[in-house]
Amino acid sequence: MHYEVAGDDLVWAGAAASDLKNELKRLGICPEVIRKTAVAMYEAEINMVIHADGGSIDVDISPDSILVTLKDNGVGIPDIEKAMIEGYSTASEEVRDMGFGAGMGLPNIKRCADVLKITSEIGVGTTVEIQVNI
Amino acid sequence: MKLKDIIRYVEATVYVCDELAEEEIISACGADLMSDVLAFSKERVVLLTGLVNLQVIRTAEMMEIKAILFVRGKEPTREMKSLAEEKSILLMSTKYSMYFSCGILYQKGLGRL
Numbered sequence: 001m002h003y004e005v006a007g008d009d010l011v012w013a014g015a016a017a018s019d020l021k022n023e024l025k026r027l028g029i030c031p032e033v034i035r036k037t038a039v040a041m042y043e044a045e046i047n048m049v050i051h052a053d054g055g056s057i058d059v060d061i062s063p064d065s066i067l068v069t070l071k072d073n074g075v076g077i078p079d080i081e082k083a084m085i086e087g088y089s090t091a092s093e094e095v096r097d098m099g100f101g102a103g104m105g106l107p108n109i110k111r112c113a114d115v116l117k118i119t120s121e122i123g124v125g126t127t128v129e130i131q132v133n134i
Numbered sequence: 135m136k137l138k139d140i141i142r143y144v145e146a147t148v149y150v151c152d153e154l155a156e157e158e159i160i161s162a163c164g165a166d167l168m169s170d171v172l173a174f175s176k177e178r179v180v181l182l183t184g185l186v187n188l189q190v191i192r193t194a195e196m197m198e199i200k201a202i203l204f205v206r207g208k209e210p211t212r213e214m215k216s217l218a219e220e221k222s223i224l225l226m227s228t229k230y231s232m233y234f235s236c237g238i239l240y241q242k243g244l245g246r247l
Contacts, residue, residue, distance in 0.1 A: 010189075011187065011188055011189075012188065013189070013192075014189065014192035014195075014196075017192075017196060018192065018195060018196075021195070021196065031198070035175075035196070035197065035198065038196040039172050039196050039197070042172070042192065042193075042196045043169070043172060046189075098168075098185075098187055098189050099166060099167055099168035099169070099185045099187070099189055099190065099193070100167075100168055100169055100189070102167050102169055102170075104167070104169035104170065104172075104173065105169060107173075108169055108172050108173055111173065
């Protein structure tokens with residue numbers, strides 16, 4: 001599955017995660033796996049809108065895992081280790097008003113993912129790979 | 135506790151999905167920070183929040199949250215009602231504050247197990 005995420009629309013962000021959740025339900029995947037995948041992808045999708053002006057998401061579903069790959073052409077993450085710390089945030093006031101940007105997105109993704117891989121280059125973009133085992 | 139009991143205890147006005155009033159709820163999450171809600175992993179939950187925007191509905195959808203109670207008289211927008219209806223999430227509002235609403239439901243036994 002492939003999704004394009006618009007970068008300027010925090011109000012409607014999450015539509016891709018919602019669509020994937022429906023698809024996983026349709027496939028009869030176990031509810032706990034669906035919850036973990038939906039939450040991780042939703043947080044990552046929000047991050048993509050907040051920090052990177054959108055991007056693209058590809059989802060591969062195999063018999064034993066779900067792999068969600070999010071790619072953006074944003075500013076990049078200068079210090080990934082620091083970004084993983086709960087409470088660390090560079091988000092704007094507007095984002096905080098929406099109920100996000102409290103430095104919990106990446107820690108939440110990590111909690112839900114069985115494997116999480118983040119690669120980032122300043123000025124080039126970030127790729128986030130989230131694997132959830134079935 | 136059933137959703138209809140929660141509606142009665144906090145004297146809530148229901149906006150959409152009142153057909154879910156017979157649903158059994160066993161826990162509650164009170165938060166204005168959606169990432170806090172996304173870190174909460176209990177089932178059959180009612181979400182109490184003072185935040186009013188579409189991401190509240192999206193968050194509930196991701197977490198399979200059955201109902202959202204807006205505190206301090208806040209009302210959901212037309213877009214929120216429409217998305218909640220599509221996702222089968224009951225939306226309601228109470229005049230009581232977050233602290234008071236949580237207090238009432240806790241006192242009545244919600245989430246005390």
